[in-house]
């Protein structure tokens with residue numbers, strides 16, 4: 156669930172799936188409304204089921220052999236590329252998530268005193284690292300990105316479970332359970348910077364699951380649970396956007412309590428209900444570059460789903476799936492070499508089994524930026540200098556945005572900050588120009604980072620793109636909170 160596409164292996168996925176797409180001569184411009192190519196990755200051989208849980212240069216998941224023996228597995232874009240990761244002596248192993256070339260999950264060994272243990276792989280069975288924290292009774296991992304792995308561990312059967320984070324080894328594990336929590340917690344997603352999951356809040360008698368956000372420490376815990384929800388869970392995070400689901404009260408007495416796919420940008424107040432019109436329930440499982448994936452329950456059955464920030468933006472990804480599939484689910488989204496890739500699975504009625512599926516489409520062409528911040532505390536002056544120029548620096552955005560105000564947006568120094576932060580796009584009021592702490596949700600960043608930003612054209616219009624460092628500065632300024640001044644003045648001095 157991570158934007159980065161690093162892998163030591165050559166990308167055979169590009170030659171396999173993506174070459175087919177270019178032969179078909181598909182449009183080079185894609186967005187949420189694109190045409191998607193769907194490929195089954197079900198491996199040749201004896202597997203009775205297969206599913207994908209992570210997307211990226213490698214796709215992690217698992218296969219089922221015989222009667223319900225699951226084996227962790229990883230793919231590289233084709234059915235025959237599947238590598239079985241199952242450790243010798245294990246009764247059951249699963250990849251439950253991953254990114255940046257890593258796969259994480261769990262393996263069970265009836266021969267060991269602690270049978271179920273969190274595991275990390277990097278593309279091969281021999282790469283397996285046992286992440287289980289020494290002295291604990293149970294652990295499993297749910298996601299990996301940017302060198303971080305997240306999951307859950309239980310100290311003993313008598314203790315509730317704790318959200319945990321690792322950085323590559325069993326010894327590296329840290330607990331994330333909120334200090335004021337009385338109950339269990341789980342970490343389900345990471346983008347290498349933030350972690351998401353759920354915890355049992357224990358607020359005044361309410362002990363429901365509450366969607367949660369962390370930034371690397373237990374003390375950083377933010378409760379994302381919306382007041383109207385009964386239960387909530389955050390499952391994935393990317394650059395300041397968090398997704399998951401919220402269970403809502405029944406609309407009539409005795410009715411079903413629907414779970415609805417949900418999107419947040421860092422706070423409970425930012426909650427957006429993504430449930431598509433006509434769907435009885437939905438879940439969001441993955442997020443990347445302003446796009447969210449999951450599934451929706453329609454009258455036709457379960458449908459793999461894609462959103463761009465709103466319920467109205469819903470795309471039914473099942474329409475691209477071959478007709479023998481009766482249902483489908485999307486679990487993760489990422490980018491590989493100019494293509495968006497969505498992982499998931501569907502039920503194939505002809506073969507009477509669940510099969511691993513990937514959806515691919517040309518990427519809107521967002522530049523890949525170094526994930527590390529260019530500057531640890533960006534001043535707004537540096538952003539203004541990109542817009543209007545500075546010493547030795549050409550103006551990149553004026554003429555069209557000051558004194559003229561294209562799309563009602565002025566970049567004049569006295570106006571620009573107030574025109575950007577928490578202000579709706581004049582062209583699509585469901586999107587904000589800048590959402591503090593979330594470059595993924597901010598139109599300003601997409602407009603300078605992507606060829607197809609979703610609203611209008613890439614900026615600066617008709618001119619050379621901003622340099623990668625200029626794009627990083629804008630990204631970092633937003634992700635650091637989009638403030639006007641970082642250094643606080645005390646009596647006129649810094």
Ligand code: HEC
Pocket residue numbers: 542551552553554555556561562564579580581582583588598599602603610611612613614615616617618621
């Ligand atoms: C040659 C003229 C031109 C230049 C230069 C230009 N823009 Fe624009 N900008 C436009 C036009 C026209 C629109 C409206 C159509 C669109 O969004 O494609 C727009 C729209 C936008 C929007 C969307 C505003 C909204 O509320 O929907 C943003 C953000 C933006 N520009 C940022 C920039 C930035 C940042 C730069 C400099 C890096 C820049 N623009 C340079 C012409 C320009």
